[in-house]
Amino acid sequence: MKTMEKKNIISALFVSLSIMATSCSDYLDEKLKSELAPDNTYTNSYGFETGSAGMYAIARAEYNTWGSTAFMHSAACPYESQQIATDLAVMGTKDGSIQPFGYCTLTSNTGIVTSTWKWAYSLIAAANEILAYAEKCTNWDKPTDQANYMAEARFFRAYAYRTLVYLYGDVPYVDKIQEKIHTDFTRTPKTEVIQHMIDDLKYASENLPIDPDNVSKVGKLTKWAAEHLLSEVYLMNGDNANAEKSALNVINCGYFRLMSNRFGVEKNKPGDVFSDLFKEYNQNRTSGNMESIWVMQFEYQTKGGGDAYDDWTRRAWEPKYFEIQGFTLADTLGGRGLCQLVPLKWWIGDNTGFFDANDIRNSEYNIKRNWYYNNPKTPNLLGKRCEITDETWFTTYRLYPALVKFFYGKADNLTYTGTNRDRMKFRLAETYLLLAEARLNKGDKTGASEALNVVRRRAHASEISSEQITMDVILDERIRELVGEESRRFTLCRTGKLLERCRKYNTEAGPLIQDYHVLWPIPQEVIDSNTSTEFPQNVGY
Incomplete structure (x- = not known):
């Protein structure tokens, strides 16, 4: 599994590396002779299942920082770059990789601008490889296998282009294995790319499994994941009638419902049904959760379950309470947050009217507003309430209302950085x-x-x-x-x-923020390496 994932990473990076026209041409031209070369792997259903696992791994690594799994950004804040400079949050810990986004100073050389491009084209290349070999393979365990693996590949290809179109606008549309280095890519109009995404997702909807309780493995895509994403992509395309239709297809299919009663591993403990959604082990249907449509699979201290670098959502949102005298790290307080995203008072503050009085999403089980000193080494403070002030919130970033949905800590490793909980x-x-x-x-x-x-x-x-x-x-x-x-x-x-x-x-x-910041810049590497034809930069950069 791990060897095959590594092979998929190499082949998946082919498109982005080709676009970058790096100095690795000799390496890229090498003829793979090992038993894991595509010609030897994609010969039967088992080979395609292994390749499929590689696509899921790349998708799961969308916000990986420095991890050793399918992909890495080699930066602290890829997830945060999608949340900052919006209506949600300001920067607390001003890591160098988030500052260009928080201060709106990003350039074509900003690291996450380039690595996000590479992540997307990595996933696209992996999908294109499976599609190409699936067309040629005739040795399938079941008659539906060919269409199923092609449907997965086309879903992930659309999923990757979704990121590219949102962030960069017009981007090269690549739907074939790139056999050689290209220096003549052109930018495909956004509307054309979106139409390709729609075609991919319609195929995925028609060929992925229908019954989410009858899939080969937990976390596998179904028709309804494709329909959900198709609804969003239709909205991107201004096709509201079909967006409505796809959303209703999911809502009315009979397989899903909003959870309204307590469920899962802590249903008998204090909480509410909304907080139950985010308890570890409650994300999949096997827990009784009938609300989840697609869940990325993680597992703490399990081979293939992700590592400490995959999901830093908790580190992004949670305060550094443990740096206040009287506190010590605790998994019940969310573990070790780094306050990279500090929520704005207009929506999470007290007495703003943003939440109704009875809205459970504002309950103490979902937004922690009351913090009590927990360090036995300071007995004079232990158990007393620590007040949230403007200083703790917006100056020191040590204490503010925190999103309990992202609390995660492990008693055996309180400094653990990741969140190895399945991600809805x-x-x-x-x-x-x-x-x-x-x-x-x-x-x-x-x-x-x-x-x-x-x-x-x-x-x-x-x-x-x-x-x-x-x-x-x-x-x-x-x-x-x-x-x-x-x-x-x-x-x-x-x-x-x-x-x-x-x-x-x-x-x-x-x-x-300026008008042109609705798009990110095209990575400078892409422009510089595309020597055979003009590759224009986005306006403003």
């Missing part, structure tokens, strides 16, 4: 919010409020009337429900709200 990528609550967005864009305010209110009812929040609903209302609801789960930059760019809401709410990036 798509869940039904978001499908309802995509439906609300599609209906609002169509002018169907009644239908939009109906979709939104399904999510609010589960949260015990008051209902929104058709007269009240706007895109800002939907975006606010996405914060309450999906903060930190979604790539906020993607959502705000899709809805055309990035500049407006950043300028309105973000005290740090708001005064700095």
